[in-house]
Amino acid sequence: MATNLFSWIKQNLFGQISCQRCIELLELITDGEASLEEEQQFRKHIDECLPCYETFNLEKSIKEMLQTKLEKKQVPDDLIQSIKKKIRNTA
Amino acid sequence: MPAEKLKQNYSSQEKEHIFEHEFLPHIDSMYNFAYRLTFDEDDAKDLVQETYLKAFRFLNSFQQGTNAKAWLFRILKNSFINDFRKKSKQPPKVDYQEVETFYNSDNVDVSMTTDLRVETVQHMIGDEVSNALNALAVDFRTVIILCDLEGFTYEEMSKILDIPIGTVRSRLHRARNLLKEKLQAYAKSMGYNK
Numbered sequence: 001m002a003t004n005l006f007s008w009i010k011q012n013l014f015g016q017i018s019c020q021r022c023i024e025l026l027e028l029i030t031d032g033e034a035s036l037e038e039e040q041q042f043r044k045h046i047d048e049c050l051p052c053y054e055t056f057n058l059e060k061s062i063k064e065m066l067q068t069k070l071e072k073k074q075v076p077d078d079l080i081q082s083i084k085k086k087i088r089n090t091a
Numbered sequence: 092m093p094a095e096k097l098k099q100n101y102s103s104q105e106k107e108h109i110f111e112h113e114f115l116p117h118i119d120s121m122y123n124f125a126y127r128l129t130f131d132e133d134d135a136k137d138l139v140q141e142t143y144l145k146a147f148r149f150l151n152s153f154q155q156g157t158n159a160k161a162w163l164f165r166i167l168k169n170s171f172i173n174d175f176r177k178k179s180k181q182p183p184k185v186d187y188q189e190v191e192t193f194y195n196s197d198n199v200d201v202s203m204t205t206d207l208r209v210e211t212v213q214h215m216i217g218d219e220v221s222n223a224l225n226a227l228a229v230d231f232r233t234v235i236i237l238c239d240l241e242g243f244t245y246e247e248m249s250k251i252l253d254i255p256i257g258t259v260r261s262r263l264h265r266a267r268n269l270l271k272e273k274l275q276a277y278a279k280s281m282g283y284n285k
Contacts, residue, residue, distance in 0.1 A: 027264060031238060033245055054209075061212045062271070066239045069217045070224070075122045076136055080115065083143045087110075090144070 017041045022052045030059050099151045106150050113159040114146055120160065120241055121167055127236055128171050128229060138175055142167040161243065165251045168233065207271050211278045219281075223273035231266035238263055 007018050017025075022045045028034040029042050046053040101109065121142065125135035145166050146153070153162055224232060237243045237251060249256045 027260070027267070031245070031263075057209050058207060058212065059267075061209045062267070062274075063239050065212050065215060065220055066224070066235065069215065069220045070240065071217050071221065072119075073123050073126045073132070073135070075118055076132070079122070079136055079139065080118065083140050086140070086144055087147050090148075 017045050019052055026056060026059055030063055101150060109155055110147060114163060117160045117163055121163060124236060138171060141170050161247045161251055168251060207275045211283045219277055223270055223277060226273050227269055231269055234263045234266050
C-alpha cells in the first residue's frame, strides 16, 4: 500500500512512472496506441532509466525486423483475372 | 455496430467500382496474409479467391468508404477458420490449451524473461525471422501479422478477430514473448549470443 501511494504521488504530482508502468506502456507506445500523456510519461521515464530504454529499443527493433526482413510474396499473375472471371460467371 | 447491419443497395456499376477501387488494391496484403496462414501458394491463392468472391456476394453489407481492408481481412480469417482449415489435410497447429490459458485474462503480464539483444535482432536474416514467426501457433502468428506487418490498430484487430481489445493486447503480448523465445533459441543455436 505504501509503495502504491508512493508511486501514485510520483506519477500524479511529479509525472514520474515506475518501471512496471513503463513496461506496461511499452507495447502501447511501439504500436502507436498510447495517449499523449502516456507517451510523455513514458519518454520521461526512459530518458532516465537505462534498462527500460534498452527494453524499448529491443521491442522497437523486433517490430522493425518483422517489417523489413520478411520476404513479401508476389501475387500470382493470374489471380486477379481468375477472381474477376468467377464473379462475371456468378453475376 | 448498427452501421454494419445497414444493408446497402448498390447498382452493378457501383459494385464494380467498389470492388475495383476499394477491394482489389488490398490483394497484395491479402495474399501475403493467406500465405502466412497456410504456408502454401496454391492454398493461399484459393483462400484469397474465396475471400474476394464472398466479399462480392456480401457487398451490400459493406458501407462504401469504411475500412475495406479490415473487412476483407475479417472475411479471409473467418474463411480460413471455418471452411479452409476443415478441408485442409493439415492438422490445426494451435495449441488450444496454451491459447485458452492466456485468453482468459485481460491483464497484460509484464514479465521480461528474454536476454535477446538488439544487435542480435538486427543481424537476423529473412529466413530466420520467417521461421521464428511461422513456428508460432496460428492465433499468435495472426496478431503479429495484423499488428506489426499490416499496421492494424487494436480496435481494428478486435473487429477482425471478434475479440475484446483487452484480449487483443494480451494475445499480442504473449505472441511477442513467444517470438522472442524462438528468436533467442535460434540466436543461441547459431552462436550469435555468447
